[in-house]
Amino acid sequence: MDDLPAPLVFHQMETAVELPRPDAATEAAVRRVLGRRRPLHDRETAPVDRLDLLAEALTPELTALVVLWLGGTRRASRDTRIGYADDLLLWADWARRELGRERFGLDLHRGEVTMWLTCQQDAGAAASSVSRRLSTLSSLYRYAAGWGLPVVSPISDDDHRPKFHRGRRATSARVLDADQVAALLAAASDVRDALAVGLLYTGALRVSELCGANDTDRQDEGRRTWLVVTRKGGKSIRIPLETTVAELLDLYRASRPAWTGTGPAPLIADADGDRLDRHDVTRLLRRLARAAGIPRPETIGPHSLRATAITDQKRRGHSAEDLQELSGHADVRTVMIYIDDDGRAERVAALTDDLGRIMTAVPRHLKSPG
Structure with missing residues (x-):
């Protein structure tokens, strides 16, 4: 993450907003919590720090914002932070393959999210997984807006939120005998x-x-x-x-x-x-x-x-x-x-x-x- 700007300047819709750059302690804490995993589509490569994978997949400005986001006290659960990080990697991978964007940023529009949803459905993704990945992106957009960034979430409840019945079970995992x-x-x-x-x-x-x-x-x-x-x-x-x-x-x-x-x-x-x-x-x-x-x-x-x-x-x-x-x-x-x-x-x-x-x-x- 050596390429992070200082101070962090977010350019969005011809508007520049300055945000504080994450300090070394916050970055180290997030890195420690996120741990390591293998890169997507590469089972042979040794595990890499998730934060480094995010830095490669996201724009430098968004990477810094994500560090602040995942370092916040509202995301105290380690599992939640890891889940958010993995979901963002999936979003970035899709945007690179389908939209040709080498780095993922908060610039998706509603039609592109509809394209993503279609890809998820064609791949047979569970409704619960689709809902979680949408919630991850929606949460990040809300966080960015909270910093005063002029972003509008492209996720529409009418178009994108899948309806599924959770029932009384806490999980939709397959039960074996x-x-x-x-x-x-x-x-x-x-x-x-x-x-x-x-x-x-x-x-x-x-x-x-x-x-x-x-x-x-x-x-x-x-x-x-x-x-x-x-x-x-x-x-x-x-x-x-x-x-x-x-x-x-x-x-x-x-x-x-x-x-x-x-x-x-x-x-x-x-x-x-x-x-x-x-x-x-x-x-x-x-x-x-x-x-x-x-x-x-x-x-x-x-x-x-x-x-x-x-x-x-x-x-x-x-x-x-x-x-x-x-x-x-x-x-x-x-x-x-x-x-x-x-x-x-x-x-x-x-x-x-x-x-x-x-x-x-x-x-x-x-x-x-x-």
């Missing part, structure tokens, strides 16, 4: 793949919790191994690991690629030793799904395992309160005040162990001897 999750495990060819499936399923983890976990977050206490994960909103909580998952983690740690970055080593890394991101995990799961012969593998993602775990335990008769504890959902937080803390860990550990019944599908050669 336990046998299909077992098939994913049986298709694993290395410890890391089996470990990722086991953690996501038996812990009902969000993919951000899996990817954000560090090696130092693993804790042993008595006969139980625990993992500290960061929930939405930044709250850290300790979850129990199912026995076979804990054993796989021990085996994986012994063979994990060396960590050469700064800060704690990631719990799970890619082949180069870099931290996995949600795209890596999605590709991993779909590769296993194809190998396992599961129909429509392209519809399976990390949230499928979380949704499947919660659905499985609901069908087996567990209470809403226990499911809230397993999943970390905040919907019944008030009810949780009345639950005895002393028995809470035991109940969640029991849920984890019950989900672990499918871990017998891990190939024998991936387990520790004896």
Whole structure:
């Protein structure tokens, strides 16, 4: 981001507006939160800082504005900031391919958004994904207008907002059955793949919790191994690991690629030793799904395992309160005040162990001897 202007001068509609350039501390904080990912359409290149990818895809002025935007306190959730960054990369990629714009700026008009929407629909994008990407751009336009920039959002509720029914479910992820999750495990060819499936399923983890976990977050206490994960909103909580998952983690740690970055080593890394991101995990799961012969593998993602775990335990008769504890959902937080803390860990550990019944599908050669 060395090419950022100082002060930042935004030229829009023949009007120049000066904005403060993000200071080094804000830029470093946003860079740290966004983390790294592989460039779009390039699975071979090593992961790159998302902020650097944004700097390549956006105009210098917009890059600086985005740093201020993502550094704001209203976007405190790490997942939200990463989601915004990835959505902007998708917008910029589309504008480059379809509109011939090498750098993306806040100069889209209503007809171009209609073109984008048509491309999304032709590609079979889910209505929820389309809505989220529109919301990302709309939020950025509102932020820019708040700085006094003469921009008008090209997004029209009449033309562009897809209508879809959310229902009572918190997710539209595909729900598998336990046998299909077992098939994913049986298709694993290395410890890391089996470990990722086991953690996501038996812990009902969000993919951000899996990817954000560090090696130092693993804790042993008595006969139980625990993992500290960061929930939405930044709250850290300790979850129990199912026995076979804990054993796989021990085996994986012994063979994990060396960590050469700064800060704690990631719990799970890619082949180069870099931290996995949600795209890596999605590709991993779909590769296993194809190998396992599961129909429509392209519809399976990390949230499928979380949704499947919660659905499985609901069908087996567990209470809403226990499911809230397993999943970390905040919907019944008030009810949780009345639950005895002393028995809470035991109940969640029991849920984890019950989900672990499918871990017998891990190939024998991936387990520790004896």
